[in-house]
Amino acid sequence: xxxxxxxxxxxxxxxxxxxxxxxxxxxxxxxxxxxxxxxxxxxxxxxxxxxxxxxxxxxxxxxxxxxxxxxxxxxxxxxxxxxxxxxxxxxxxxxxxxxxxxxxxxxxxxxxxxxxxxxxxxxxxxxxxxxxxxxxxxxxxxxxxxxxxxxxxxxxxxxxxxxxxxxxxxxxxxxxxxxxxxxxxxxxxxxxxxxxxxxxxxxxxxxxxxxxxxxxxxxxxxxxxxxxxxxxxxxxxxxxxxxxxxxxxxxxxxxxxxxxxxxxxxxxxxxxxxxxxxxxxxxxxxxxxxxxxxxxxxxxxxxxxxxxxxxxxxxxxxxxxxxxxxxxxxxxxxxxxxxxxxxxxxxxxxxxxxxxxxxxxxxxxxxxxxxxxxxxxxxxxxxxxxxxxxxxxxxxxxxxxxxxxxxxxxxxxxxxxxxxxxxxxxxxxxxxxxxxxxxxxxxxxxxxxxxxxxxxxxxxxxxxxxxxxxxxxxxxxxxxxxxxxxxxxxxxxxxxxxxxxxxxxxxxxxxxxxxxxxxxxxxxxxxxxxxxxxxxxxxxxxxxxxxxxxxxxxxxxxxxxxxxxxxxxxxxxxxxxxxxxxxxxxxxxxxxxxxxxxxxxxxxxxxxxxxxxxxxxxxxxxxxxxxxxxxxxxxxxxxxxxxxxxxxxxxxxxxxxxxxxxxxxxxxxxxx
Numbered sequence: 001x002x003x004x005x006x007x008x009x010x011x012x013x014x015x016x017x018x019x020x021x022x023x024x025x026x027x028x029x030x031x032x033x034x035x036x037x038x039x040x041x042x043x044x045x046x047x048x049x050x051x052x053x054x055x056x057x058x059x060x061x062x063x064x065x066x067x068x069x070x071x072x073x074x075x076x077x078x079x080x081x082x083x084x085x086x087x088x089x090x091x092x093x094x095x096x097x098x099x100x101x102x103x104x105x106x107x108x109x110x111x112x113x114x115x116x117x118x119x120x121x122x123x124x125x126x127x128x129x130x131x132x133x134x135x136x137x138x139x140x141x142x143x144x145x146x147x148x149x150x151x152x153x154x155x156x157x158x159x160x161x162x163x164x165x166x167x168x169x170x171x172x173x174x175x176x177x178x179x180x181x182x183x184x185x186x187x188x189x190x191x192x193x194x195x196x197x198x199x200x201x202x203x204x205x206x207x208x209x210x211x212x213x214x215x216x217x218x219x220x221x222x223x224x225x226x227x228x229x230x231x232x233x234x235x236x237x238x239x240x241x242x243x244x245x246x247x248x249x250x251x252x253x254x255x256x257x258x259x260x261x262x263x264x265x266x267x268x269x270x271x272x273x274x275x276x277x278x279x280x281x282x283x284x285x286x287x288x289x290x291x292x293x294x295x296x297x298x299x300x301x302x303x304x305x306x307x308x309x310x311x312x313x314x315x316x317x318x319x320x321x322x323x324x325x326x327x328x329x330x331x332x333x334x335x336x337x338x339x340x341x342x343x344x345x346x347x348x349x350x351x352x353x354x355x356x357x358x359x360x361x362x363x364x365x366x367x368x369x370x371x372x373x374x375x376x377x378x379x380x381x382x383x384x385x386x387x388x389x390x391x392x393x394x395x396x397x398x399x400x401x402x403x404x405x406x407x408x409x410x411x412x413x414x415x416x417x418x419x420x421x422x423x424x425x426x427x428x429x430x431x432x433x434x435x436x437x438x439x440x441x442x443x444x445x446x447x448x449x450x451x452x453x454x455x456x457x458x459x460x461x462x463x464x465x466x467x468x469x470x471x472x473x474x475x476x477x478x479x480x481x482x483x484x485x486x487x488x489x490x491x492x493x494x495x496x497x498x499x500x501x502x503x504x505x506x507x508x509x510x511x512x513x514x515x516x517x518x519x520x521x522x523x524x525x526x527x528x529x530x531x532x533x534x535x536x537x538x539x540x541x542x543x544x545x546x547x548x549x550x551x552x553x554x555x556x557x558x559x560x561x562x563x564x565x566x567x568x569x570x571x572x573x574x575x576x577x578x579x580x581x582x583x584x585x586x587x588x589x590x591x592x593x594x595x596x597x598x599x600x601x602x603x604x605x606x607x608x609x610x611x612x613x614x615x616x617x618x619x620x621x622x623x624x625x626x627x628x629x630x631x632x633x634x635x636x637x638x639x640x641x642x643x644x645x646x647x648x649x650x651x652x653x654x655x656x657x658x659x660x661x662x663x664x665x666x667x668x669x670x671x672x
Contacts, residue, residue: 027053028096031164033446037171039106039150039202041447042086049078049445052096062092062105078445086199088148104173106148108200109193110448113186114216114440115455117209118492118546121539123187124180134184134543144179148199149190151182154206154443158215158434160240162441171202183207185492188547189452193554204448206439208429212458213471215435221478225471228432235433238425247426253417254301265410267307267372275307275408276337276370282309285406288381291328291390293461295378301419305410306380308371310401318394319364325392327353327401328384330373337370339363352389362394369401430458440479450488450558451479452550456514457494465513472521488558490528490550493518493658495535496644506604506612511643515659528553531567534656536644549655564588567655573637573662579627580605580637580662581620589652591622600624602647604638607631610663612638624649636663 030050040046052058054075059068063084071077088106093099113119124141125133134140151174155167172178179187183205190201214228222228267275274280288296290308299306314323325343327336330353335345339362344355353371369392373380384390392399419427429435459468476489493515515533522529530549535542556565568584568591575581584591593600600617603626615637617626626637640647640659649657 027056027098028058028094028100030094030100031442031445032166032168032170033152033204033443034102035170036102037104037106037150037173038102038152039108039110039171039200040082040084041110041449042107042199043083044447045080046082046084046447047078047080047445048094049076050094051075052077056096059095060092061095063090063107088200106150106200106202108148108202109197110202110204110446111186111190111193112443112448112451113183113189113203113205113207113453114451115207115453115492116211116458117207118457118495118539119183119185119205119452119454120207120209121184121543122181123184123543132541133180135541137180140544141176141180144174144176144187146174146191146194148201149174149187149194150200150202151178151187151190152202152204153182154204154439156208156429157438158429158431159437160235160238160434162218162437164442166206166439166442184543185454185547185550186452188544189550189554192548192551196551196555197559204443204446206443207454208435208439210430210458211435211455212430212462213455213468213475214432215430216440216455217433217471217475218436218441218478218482219433221474221481222432225432225467225474227467231431232433235425235431238422243422243425246420246422250417250419250423250427257416258303261411261415262304264412265305266412267305267408267410273335273337273340273342273370273372275309276340276342276372278340278368282406282408285309285408287404288407289403290405291382291384291402293383296381297378298413299375299380299409300378302378302380302409302413302416303376305372305374307408307410308373308381309406310369310404312367312369312392312399312401314362314364314367314392314394314399315397316364318397319362320359321362321395322359323357323362323392323394325353325355325357325369326389327355327371328382328390329353330371331375331379331381331383333374335372337368337372339367340370357392436478441482444479444482448483448487450490450554452554453489453491454546455491456518457497457511460494460510460514463510465510465517468514468517469520472517473524476521476524476527486526488526488528488554489524490530490553490557491518491521492546492550493529493531493533495532495537495540495546497537506614506638506641509642512638512641512645512659512661516661516664519658519660526557528557529566529658531656531658533640533645533647533659536646552655564651564653564655566658567653568649568651568657570639570658570660570662575634576625578632578634579625580634582624582626582637582639584622584624584657586655587622587651588655591619591624592650592652593619594648594650600647600649602640602645602649604641605631605634606636606638606663607633608635610636612636612641636661638663 052071058077065081067079069077069079084107086108089104092102150171152171186203186205190203194201333347338357346353390401480486530553532546552565555561566586569586571583571585603615603617604612605615605628606612615626615628617624638661
């Protein structure tokens, strides 16, 4: 869910150069994947490739085998070798007119780690996006000494057509230094497999925060999605060289504007916050609906301060009483005022802004809330799909804050350069096919054991969960087609987000629907899902648990271990005298409720009218009985059906129950 920031845009600017393999003094040239320190997939026929002057034979020697091949008319050569058993380090010689010697090559298992920000989330703190790193990051980095685990991180790059190579620093051994800027989930997953199976492990990370699934799918695979065809056709009309030049001009103009205006704040004069004053006249300010779901177009490309104001009416009973102010996720750092007095500030977009307003500031009738927010790249405001916790509470009165807010930028934005169509192409990767072309297609010749995937938040935020039911399987099948074999594809079911409690009544949930769509992808053979629904953050820092659950799924689905790899999964339901009995599979050593009183949370129940209410639930052997006395004739049950659920049902092995709803097709894995 990470937002694309200016640093990422700079990376894109570098990466979008039209590059083919560069000419050099050496006649034989290799893709960046085929290099020192690489890991080759064990027990498989391997593909090796590169480029050479047309007509020149190429000979490859490795581990007792020697093959010679000729290039095609474009100078591209390829050959196969192996299979080889796990081991190393070895050397590889590749000869044309020149000789390239690759050192410290291992043979083991290679996994591709891809997705958006939760896969990109690094082990160590990231200056780029203000993420703090994983739990116990310093300790984890200090213990990262595994010379047989190798890391390969693909730089951000998108392209109009499939690229031949990627940008990267290359393969590296796992050390305390190399692991800090690498995918935490990818590293922890690889570490567990290495410890479990005692073979070299290679992790190729190709991820980009805040990206949508269709950007990772090839053009031919999207032909059955008419909703993407207009954007695909528009890409064909773009000249990439002209677009790169246009984007460079835009960046230069924006940089000049920021140097002249970025520190300007018209609302803060001589240290006085004049726009926070209760009697300040903001009637001429424009309004915006908050909370937002996407970045406001009016702020696109802007890094800086926006002021927000809203008037609320407090009852006479609440006058002089403390007031609780809940501002959901104000992005990204705030200073908050109530009736002109600062009541708090919080730094960081992932932290809820909840403040206690002392009673001496609270008046009967009109009161003014002012929030000074500093954001990046247009993401300034209160971001949420659900406004339940966007309110003020005083003396039993709940005052909703969702709706129009007045706003005004600190600097005058009239002169902020606007992106042209060309420039936008080079600053936004969220267009169908672009990331596939730049960050997947160049990898497809390299043999892998399988894929781990953590993505879906961006599609859920866009309310496209129904589309994801077919889009996600299409992605999986497309990648398998590109590699030429049905490798295992393991994925993480989304964590809880946004971080807010259940409301008075159950409601719709785009995240729950996206989780359901992910479950449905298990209909494809060779897939597996690790549930992270009990991780109540948009970017859970406990990446160790997520990676461990992925490793358990890999152990069962890929390595054939007879273990418990997932939590309790809905199997069937039966109505019994006003109650619904839920039966589960994947119970492992048994069902358990994490509550000292034995009450199961997270269940909803509905009668034939389809209106769900919160339910009581208790364990009955290996089943759960769900009921609500106000529903004498129940027909449907939901579990953990909210953006941020609080279910507490697990198996004894500690794996959470998978969310479900019985008012959808009962067998979610039966079809797409």
